[in-house]
Every structure is written in structure tokens, then in C-alpha cells.
Amino acid sequence: MHLACLSAGKTFIREVARTGQTIGTVHTFGALHRGQAELIRRAAVENDVAIVTVHPNKIQLRSGGSCDFNLDEDIGLALRSGATAVISSNDTEMFPPGYRTVIAQGDGHLRLGGPDTCLDEAVTGAIRWICYARPTRSYFGLKDIGRAILVKRAVADLLLDCEIRFVPTVRYKNGVPISSCLRRFNPSELDELSCLFTTLNDVRKEIARGVSSVKDLVASTTPQTKFRLFKLDFVRILDADSFEDLAQAKLPLIIFGAATAHGLKIFDSIYVPDQDTLVKGPSDIWIDLPERCWPDDCTL
Template sequence: MSIIKTIEELESWSAGADRKNRTLGLVPTMGYLHEGHCSLIRAAKAENDLVVVSVFVNPTQFAPGEDFESYPRNIERDYELAIAAGADVVFNPEVGEIYVPGSSTFVEVTGDITKKLCGASRPTHFKGVTTVVNILFNIVRPDRAYFGQKDAQQALIIKKMVRDLHMPLEVTVCPIVREADGLAMSSRNVYLSAEERKQAVCLNCGLQKAWEYLNSGSDDSRSVRKLIEVIENHIKGQDLAVIDYVRILDGETLEEINGIEPGKAALAAVAVRFGKTRLIDNRVLSVEVR
């Protein structure tokens, strides 16, 4: 199976694959695949008869001055990795195939869930994400769609969109896949210099220290303010790291919380710049039962 470039080709493949009688999983990506993406593809293959991987660098989720033009691309390598991981089809449309000429329709989730964390510094980002994901859902019509926990806010927003619009599919969020030293895998990691790459592990290490402090038994161990301080102090120990945000919010709604209660999960999320490269990471924090 070659790379599919058009909706017409995808529909023809779907008809030939007896799509009506088989389940289909979709893994939406912007390409430059790594093991994190491949883990999503394997999860989709384990739960569905067919798997479509979309590779589309979506222009509407990039603001002016961001890295749309320079975003890493290698469709031949992506195709090989996707097929090896279990994909049946790689859908790699051109921009004009996704956004019809004169298109001015957007799908937007409103409210605090899109305004915090990455939404604060990238106010148009999630509007672009939800629009393109909605378009892909309409084109591919999957039974299930797979996203990574690394983009935790994005996953929560997409799940809300699916619930709010009664979309007939399941959204599955899979665990973060990390490098051996703990850095969350990301297509943007290739931008890092050797020294930036070395220091970038501070994101995961800071989150790990927050987990340890939360479960240390200290008097203020459940205080969100204190846990944020623990993370920030660790990241600030790296001279190339510039913090965009360190936040701890409700794990489902992203609402503000002051403390972490037993039986409830919180999301600790960080965004840090190294030169021109902005990295994100997160960890679900919960109080261990002793």
C-alpha cells in the first residue's frame, strides 16, 4: 500500500477493505514519527481490525512566527515506521485537501480548559487542533482515535469535543514514552543542541521530585504552591532553561486547586524553552495509599 494523498483514494481503500464490517483506529500525527507515535499505532492495532495513521502538519495550529515552515518532515521514513508498527494506511494529504479553498469554518472548544497552560501563550493553537481533528474524524470515520499523554491538555480538549458533539467514537490516551534518560519523546527534540538536550531532562526530573515530595509525608507535601516551587527550583538549576509555565491543576477539568486530596488526581504540567525550542511535559500526581 502506497501513501494515500487524497480523500477519494482513502474512500476507495476503505471500500475495498470492507470497512463496514471491521473496526478502524486512527492515529493523528504531524509526522516525523518516533517511538511515542509507534506506541500509539501498536495500541490501535491491538484494538482494531484496521489502522490509519494521518501525517499532516496542520497550519492552523501554528501562530505567526512559530515553526510551521521548519517543522521536521520525512514522509518516507514516517511511512516505513508506521507500517512496521502495524498501520494499514498512511494518509498524507496536502493542505488544500484538508482545507477547501475559501474555508472559514472552525471548531472550537471554549472556556478555561483551552485558555490555560499552552493556551495562555498560544491562544489560537487549540482552535486549530480541534478543527483539524474534527476534519480528520469526518474523513476517516474511525471507531477509536489515539493520542499521547504528553499532550495532556490537547487530549482533554479533544475528549471534551467528542463528548460535547456526541461524536460516535472512543478517544484513547496512551502513556508518555520517554528516552532512556527520561526526556519525553517529541519531534521537536531534534532542534536541541547537545547541551540543551542534556539539560532538557530537568522537566521530567522536576516532575519526579514533585511526586516524591507529595508522598514524603511533610506537613506541606500536598500544597500545590509548595509542589510548584519544588518543580521550579529544579528546572531553574539549569542555566539554559527558561520556564514558560509550571502549573498543577485538576486532572480532568484543569480547574485551579490548592491542594491534592487522596483519591483525586492532579495534573502537573510544565513548558520550558531551550533557545528557540519549547518543550512540554507532565505527570499525573496522586497521593499514595499507605
């Protein structure tokens, strides 16, 4: 079922709530991919009704940026993945004249990825949809670790009655996390980008072996990362709550890195909340690499 405006979606949501059914939500920009399909699948399995929202949150886009997507294709993927309903909207509905509210959570978002990551705006978009849909549970992928953690914090701080569920990162079998923005990269470039995950995972293994000096851990990454087309921007080890850089590795933590190619900065991370994850590695979901190159259709 596709509901093409907020009022139609609200009517559906109210009827679901009246019958006492549980609701799971997945909130997207559009341009859905197999990583988001996993979020939708889990929302469908764990709830009576699974709702997917589709709208490129313009306050989250860089100035002049856009995200091209095919709504019909997104609806098809969402429904095949188990969605009960897809609710879409537009800027006229979502950002009427006078709109001015943004959720602020201090400077943690700047410590994580800098101002270009627009995390305040990403959290604002997610919280608006949660307030609208009133889900029992809402699903966020650990690929976007900053958004996932800050949305969970915002839900708790604002006393919203919604459980935030984290879903493991979906990766190609070479380690690259699935992202709509990687559509511009061909398979050989994706193979090279896999070095970033390998580097982060090697850092995890070193911490598990007892190395705790972040300076030493980060220094060891440069010779390991074999990039030709990409440029390694940084590898950092962060506190998982404050996003502050650590001097000594201490759980829970995030091993966070970035590389740049084609003018696009690609982030990757490993979330290590506990000793079991540190020793065994994250419970990521692995899929085959694409067999074709994608068009350059995402300019976030």
C-alpha cells in the same frame, strides 16, 4: 499502503467499514518519531485495521511556522509500526477556499498553555480526521495532554461514535519526552532538559506523601531545577478537567511545566487521574537516548 489523497483514503475506509472490521487511527503532523510509533503499534494490535494520517495542520501552526517532514520516511515508520494504510493530504484538500470552522471549548486551552499552544486548532484538526475516518478507536499520547483530554471531551460532546484511547508518554531514559521538535537538541542538552521531568515527578511524590498546598509545592521546585542553558518558565498543578490552577492538590490533576531554550518552549506534564498513579507514578514507556544530534528541521 499509501493513499495520497482524501478521495482514495475514503474509498479504502468505506470498504473496511463494509466488511465490519474495526479501525484504529493515529493522526499526525508528519515527522513521525518513536512516540507516535507506539500509538500506531497499539492501534494495530487493538484493531483489525490501523490508519495513520499525515498532514501538517496549518491552522495549528504559528504565523509563518512550518513543520518539515519526509513523507517517504513517515510512511516507512508507520508501516513498520503496524499501520495498514497511511493517508496523506495537502492544504488544497484540507483547507479549500472559504474554510472557517474551528471547534471552541471555552478558555480551558488558554489556561493550560496560553494562546501559542493553539489547542482549539489542534482539537479541530483531530476531530476533522475522526469524522473523516470514522474509527472505532483513535489514539492520543499523554505527552500532548491538553490535546488528548480536549479531543476526548469533544468526541463526547459531539456524540461521535469513537473511543478515545490515551497512550502513555514515551520518554528517553533520562525522562525527556520524545518530540519531533527536540531534534534541534543534542544529547547533552537533552540530559539537562531531563531536570524538568525530575522536578514534576518530585512534585508528584510530595503530593503522594500528603503535601497538598500548591503554593508550597511550586515554591519547592525552583532550587531543585538545575538548568544552565534552559530557563524554567513555570511549574503548575492543574485540575485535569478545567485546566484551572489548583490551590490544594486534588485528583484528578495535571502537574504541568515548561522550559525554554533556543527560543523554543518545551512543555512536559504528568497526568494523575487516580491514587494508584499518584503513588506509583505514570506508566510511561522508556527508550534509549539517541546517539547522534538531529538536524534543526522543525519550526512549529
